[in-house]
Amino acid sequence: MTGEGRLSGVVLIALPFVLLLVMLWIQPAYVSALWKDPRGIKMSLFALGSQILGAYVIKKIVDIKV
Numbered sequence: 001m002t003g004e005g006r007l008s009g010v011v012l013i014a015l016p017f018v019l020l021l022v023m024l025w026i027q028p029a030y031v032s033a034l035w036k037d038p039r040g041i042k043m044s045l046f047a048l049g050s051q052i053l054g055a056y057v058i059k060k061i062v063d064i065k066v
Contacts, residue, residue: 005062013055016047 023031034040 005058009055009058009062012058013051016051 020031034044
């Protein structure tokens with residue numbers, strides 16, 4: 001059961017970064033606002049913090065002590 005949870009965690013953590021790379025490849029102008037506009041920078045930092053918090057929570061859920 002922990003293997004399934006770990007794989008789900010990896011997919012959930014990697015998905016936003018993979019989508020960012022795909023968007024950079026397909027339409028870079030859409031993503032460039034994330035580092036050119038002050039609101040985009042704030043949103044990016046919030047998203048990164050949320051990713052870190054989510055990774056911590058997923059690790060705590062999957063880490064089963066037997």
